Amino acid sequence: MTTQRKITVEVTNETNEVLEPILNDQIVKVIERVLDSENIDVDCEVSVLFVDNPRIQALNSEYRHKDVETDVLSFPQYDSIKDDGFMEDYLYLGDIVISLEKARAQAHDFGHTFERELLYLIVHSVLHLLGYDHMVDEAKGEMRQKEKEIFKQIEVFKTSN
Template sequence: MVNILYDDRQDKMEITDENINAIEKTVIACLETEGMDGTFEVSVSFVTNEEIKELNKLYRNVDSETDVLSFPLDDDEGEIIMLGDIVLSTEKIIEQAEEFGHSLEREMLYLVAHSTLHLIGYDHMDDEEKLEMRQREKEV
């Protein structure tokens, strides 16, 4: 089971109940792919480019916009396992969906899957890690 806390702090893209249900299914698919069982909690925030740029600078010392940030909590104490926070730039979702020629929902769910994999320990700092992470993304 997954509890997802949502925070919509932007006005560029409408976040629908269908989007929220699809996000939940995507997070569950990532966890199932890894054989993870239990009750998990994830927070998902929808923000502007300006806000994600500030967060990127503050936490990664990178002074630029990005599409998604992941903040793993690594809290496996208690009955609910807190995986962490996903922060999505809706402006980047719109821009990248147009650039890659697919729907807003597909772009959003790809970024949710990518970020969820970061929350459970995947990274892409070198080619081997990147290849493994891409394979997991395809499985979801």
């Protein structure tokens, strides 16, 4: 899908970890791919915040009442874009918070690169921002299938699997 859509991605890194500048470009491309998969062709904005484990644990406790570290939190602006067909000229999709510590540990545990894990978490989170969920088996299957379809389209994953 070729679109004239403009995607604004605000990336903030609250950690001391220095990320490769090319990663920001990859994040935007991955977000574009997810939006393409949902036929969203209006201008969009997403905020991505990188934090450490204590910070994401505090956010998880505050907003989800779960006092544990997690890899990623998604804060959608809308209940569901995918189900409601909600469409305007401009969409602020919401906020994504990723623990770089947790992402690095998971990459090691799963035997793939840190970059792959980080970009997977972006795909996963943007799908949440669009209304996908994995709390029940049927919805989980739909979300996992969508993730797989998107991954097949992203070159960075073709070389790391």
